[in-house]
Amino acid sequence: MKKMQLEICCGTTCYMLGANRLLNIENEMPSDLRGKTDVRALPCMGLCNEKELAGAPYVKLNGHVIENATAEKIYAKMRELLEA
Amino acid sequence: MYSQLFVEMESFQFTKTGQAACGDDIQIKVLKDENRYLAVLSDGLGSGVKAHVLANMTTTMALRYLQSNMDTLQSVETIMDSLPVCEVRKISYSTFSMIDLRLGGITRIVEMGNPPYIQLRGDREVPPLKHETIVSNHWPDRQVECYELKMEPGDRLIVCSDGVTQSGLGEGPQYRFGWRRSGEMAYAQEKIAANPEISSYALARSIAYQAYRISRNTCKDDISCMVIYMRKPRVMRLLTGPPFHKDHDNEFARRADLGEAHTIVCGGTTANILERVTGRKVEIDIAKLQLSDNLPPPGRLPEVAMVTEGILTLTRVYQALENNEPADKLPTAGRKIIEMMMQHDKIEFIVGTKVNEAHQDPSLPQDLELRRGIIRRISAALNQKFRKETEITFF
Numbered sequence: 078m079k080k081m082q083l084e085i086c087c088g089t090t091c092y093m094l095g096a097n098r099l100l101n102i103e104n105e106m107p108s109d110l111r112g113k114t115d116v117r118a119l120p121c122m123g124l125c126n127e128k129e130l131a132g133a134p135y136v137k138l139n140g141h142v143i144e145n146a147t148a149e150k151i152y153a154k155m156r157e158l159l160e161a
Numbered sequence: 162m163y164s165q166l167f168v169e170m171e172s173f174q175f176t177k178t179g180q181a182a183c184g185d186d187i188q189i190k191v192l193k194d195e196n197r198y199l200a201v202l203s204d205g206l207g208s209g210v211k212a213h214v215l216a217n218m219t220t221t222m223a224l225r226y227l228q229s230n231m232d233t234l235q236s237v238e239t240i241m242d243s244l245p246v247c248e249v250r251k252i253s254y255s256t257f258s259m260i261d262l263r264l265g266g267i268t269r270i271v272e273m274g275n276p277p278y279i280q281l282r283g284d285r286e287v288p289p290l291k292h293e294t295i296v297s298n299h300w301p302d303r304q305v306e307c308y309e310l311k312m313e314p315g316d317r318l319i320v321c322s323d324g325v326t327q328s329g330l331g332e333g334p335q336y337r338f339g340w341r342r343s344g345e346m347a348y349a350q351e352k353i354a355a356n357p358e359i360s361s362y363a364l365a366r367s368i369a370y371q372a373y374r375i376s377r378n379t380c381k382d383d384i385s386c387m388v389i390y391m392r393k394p395r396v397m398r399l400l401t402g403p404p405f406h407k408d409h410d411n412e413f414a415r416r417a418d419l420g421e422a423h424t425i426v427c428g429g430t431t432a433n434i435l436e437r438v439t440g441r442k443v444e445i446d447i448a449k450l451q452l453s454d455n456l457p458p459p460g461r462l463p464e465v466a467m468v469t470e471g472i473l474t475l476t477r478v479y480q481a482l483e484n485n486e487p488a489d490k491l492p493t494a495g496r497k498i499i500e501m502m503m504q505h506d507k508i509e510f511i512v513g514t515k516v517n518e519a520h521q522d523p524s525l526p527q528d529l530e531l532r533r534g535i536i537r538r539i540s541a542a543l544n545q546k547f548r549k550e551t552e553i554t555f556f
């Protein structure tokens with residue numbers, strides 16, 4: 078199966094608001110999710126200035142933006158996409 | 162031609178084995194407006210703290226006289242008259258070499274008792290234009306050697322204390338008179354032939370180490386070597402922050418000198434501009450990431466040296482420069498920026514002044530300074546503490 082693309086923003090705002098804790102996510106994933114993603118870090122994705130969004134840190138999973146991202150939110154989204 | 166040149170002045174010293182302080186002293190002063198580079202190397206009589214004080218008094222006075230263009234004989238006599246006299250040997254003093262290098266002009270060297278300087282063009286010795294020995298009325302047994310010479314781009318001057326030329330003294334027939342100036346010069350020529358671009362620091366260090374080795378890894382005297390190298394400056398660029406007006410983006414990006422690999426890009430939006438121009442994407446390696454780093458990891462983009470996050474990284478770099486923190490204690494991005502700064506003579510900052518609104522959000526856990534201010538402070542620190550030339554262009 079094609080791996081999911083997980084992009085973590087490492088720009089100033091996202092990094093300060095928690096992206097730093099997500100950078101190691103690949104090694105921390107629950108066993109059912111491990112090995113199913115390609116994790117990449119990116120410079121500021123430009124989302125931190127979007128007033129309509131809920132807030133940094135931002136990550137993208139297969140192009141879907143996750144706001145106020147946490148590991149749990151990322152896992153939930155991964156499962157949702159896996160089931161679909 | 163000369164205004165484009167950089168004068169690299171570096172030295173390396175060993176303290177006489179068993180002494181707490183080095184009895185030699187070196188002082189350097191750059192008078193940028195006059196295109197003058199002044200240096201004094203002094204060897205205080207004896208060794209240890211007392212010798213250090215004598216040497217330091219000498220370099221301080223000599224540097225001041227050089228700066229004020231005082232007559233040579235008068236400067237030398239004033240220095241010798243002011244130093245305390247050794248009761249036993251009835252000599253006051255310290256020996257010294259004074260260098261007044263003028264870019265594009267005549268360089269003057271005055272030596273009192275120190276080993277004669279060496280001027281090398283590539284690995285060839287260059288004789289002085291003029292050499293004169295003068296004798297002071299106050300100190301008839303002391304001779305003052307005065308030289309005039311022309312420094313061309315690529316030339317080096319080597320000045321040392323007698324701890325270098327007399328190293329090895331008595332260590333077998335080869336060193337009956339020590340390493341001597343001729344041995345020192347042959348060694349320097351060999352080093353330059355092997356590495357024509359060798360930095361002043363590397364050459365000074367190498368000569369001092371060789372002197373130390375010849376003396377069977379002890380220092381019977383203080384060892385000091387200074388190298389002055391006149392060459393084209395090594396320039397790096399640091400691009401940070403998007404320009405205030407979007408339509409200046411392309412002009413801003415042109416300043417990255419793409420392909421030259423001497424440019425660091427600090428900041429996400431800045432990186433985005435360059436991604437657009439180069440058609441490539443920044444790649445960040447998180448495999449080697451240290452979680453304790455506390456700075457976002459650096460990234461790669463073809464045609465530039467490195468891409469990093471902006472304001473947190475720059476703030477960290479400033480703190481390290483200001484507090485003289487060793488670069489290798491810093492997270493990767495900060496360490497690499499500082500290492501690159503130290504390897505270059507001139508650092509050009511190209512600074513976009515657009516403010517990122519998100520950085521003003523009061524809910525951020527840490528206050529973020531404006532780019533402009535932090536760059537000004539980095540520039541001042543490089544300038545004052547590390548004698549780097551800097552230039553800031555705002556966009």
Ligand code: FES
Nearest residue numbers: 086088091124125
């Ligand atoms: S810092 Fe993450 S979107 Fe700007």
